[in-house]
Amino acid sequence: KNTIDKIAAGEVIERPSSIVKELVENAIDAGSNAVTVEIKDGGTTLVRITDNGEGIAPSEVKKAFMRHATSKITKAEDLFGITSLGFRGEALSSIAAVCQVELITKTAGELTGVRYVIEGGEEKTPEPEEIGAPEGTTFKVRNVFYNTPVRRKFLKSPQTEAGYINDLMERLALSHPEVSFKFINNNQNRLHTSGNSNLKDIIYGIYGREITANLVEVHGEAPFGTLTGYIGKPIISRGNRNYENYFINGRYIRSSIISKAIEDAYKNFMMQHKYPFTVLHFQLDGDLLDVNVHPTKMELRFSDQEGMYRLVYETVRNALVGREM
Numbered sequence: 635k636n637t638i639d640k641i642a643a644g645e646v647i648e649r650p651s652s653i654v655k656e657l658v659e660n661a662i663d664a665g666s667n668a669v670t671v672e673i674k675d676g677g678t679t680l681v682r683i684t685d686n687g688e689g690i691a692p693s694e695v696k697k698a699f700m701r702h703a704t705s706k707i708t709k710a711e712d713l714f715g716i717t718s719l720g721f722r723g724e725a726l727s728s729i730a731a732v733c734q735v736e737l738i739t740k741t742a743g744e745l746t747g748v749r750y751v752i753e754g755g756e757e758k759t760p761e762p763e764e765i766g767a768p769e770g771t772t773f774k775v776r777n778v779f780y781n782t783p784v785r786r787k788f789l790k791s792p793q794t795e796a797g798y799i800n801d802l803m804e805r806l807a808l809s810h811p812e813v814s815f816k817f818i819n820n821n822q823n824r825l826h827t828s829g830n831s832n833l834k835d836i837i838y839g840i841y842g843r844e845i846t847a848n849l850v851e852v853h854g855e856a857p858f859g860t861l862t863g864y865i866g867k868p869i870i871s872r873g874n875r876n877y878e879n880y881f882i883n884g885r886y887i888r889s890s891i892i893s894k895a896i897e898d899a900y901k902n903f904m905m906q907h908k909y910p911f912t913v914l915h916f917q918l919d920g921d922l923l924d925v926n927v928h929p930t931k932m933e934l935r936f937s938d939q940e941g942m943y944r945l946v947y948e949t950v951r952n953a954l955v956g957r958e959m
């Protein structure tokens with residue numbers, strides 16, 4: 635059983651940033667509006683995530699660590715639903731298979747919290763123990779791949795792993811302006827967003843004045859959904875696509891059709907084509923999204939590629955037209 639869990643874990647947990655991603659998504663799913671992520675040594679020795687969400691009931695704690703345990707929707711069409719980021723019920727079991735995990739959680743309905751420890755798939759607390767705790771959930775994940783040395787060898791340096799997590803935290807903050815995120819790397823505060831839903835404030839916090847002073851707000855609508863956010867004036871173009879951020883129903887994705895539409899719209903305003911800065915939020919009907927593309931791959935296709943291209947192209951173009959460049 636442990637072997638199967640370890641193999642399965644490899645598909646979900648590739649590196650410390652995968653742990654952060656899965657646990658933060660769970661925190662968001664649990665209705666948290668404040669999430670703190672703390673890492674040490676690029677997340678290899680410690681990832682600690684604290685949220686103020688609904689918590690896990692004592693009777694559900696052990697269950698949450700079983701493979702394919704999910705309290706959420708599992709239908710394929712709902713993978714990109716607005717309400718839930720999780721869908722496979724594999725994250726906790728995978729993390730517990732290859733790390734040392736301590737969970738402290740408390741729901742509103744319980745007087746005390748519980749603590750549960752599981753390491754390499756083995757329970758260290760056969761039953762969750764009572765412990766005083768605030769409402770919400772804390773996961774303390776130590777020593778990633780401590781029992782799978784081969785996998786540990788594929789990790790990059792702590793600085794590089796920390797960089798991946800930093801990028802991820804920035805994207806999570808941009809994707810959920812309504813959640814206050816705090817990110818602490820080796821005891822240093824790296825990111826703190828207010829959770830006041832102001833996307834521009836978050837962009838300012840991450841990218842600074844140069845970018846924020848040169849943003850154009852965009853808004854577009856199609857029968858299948860809406861598009862809102864900010865794009866940079868063409869003067870702030872960058873050397874690669876890293877500054878093209880877009881989120882579909884709260885999820886960070888890559889899409890060649892969206893990137894092409896953005897770049898084509900800009901091309902008309904500049905002789906020399908460069909990659910623009912964007913933070914775009916799409917709210918789209920589920921049936922537009924091609925669920926045959928695995929969500930963790932982040933590359934997405936649409937049942938109406940044409941319509942999607944037009945929505946993005948026209949929205950970006952309209953925002954650029956008539957603006958002072």
Ligand code: ADP
Nearest residue numbers: 660664698704705720721722723724725726771
């Ligand atoms: P999934 O997110 O796909 O449901 P996970 O393995 O990520 O699967 O989580 C298993 C279950 O544990 C979730 O369905 C949820 O009920 C519970 N859970 C995990 N993290 C949290 C959290 N931070 N707050 C509340 N419940 C949580």
Ligand code: MG
Nearest residue numbers: 656660720725
């Ligand atoms: Mg999950």
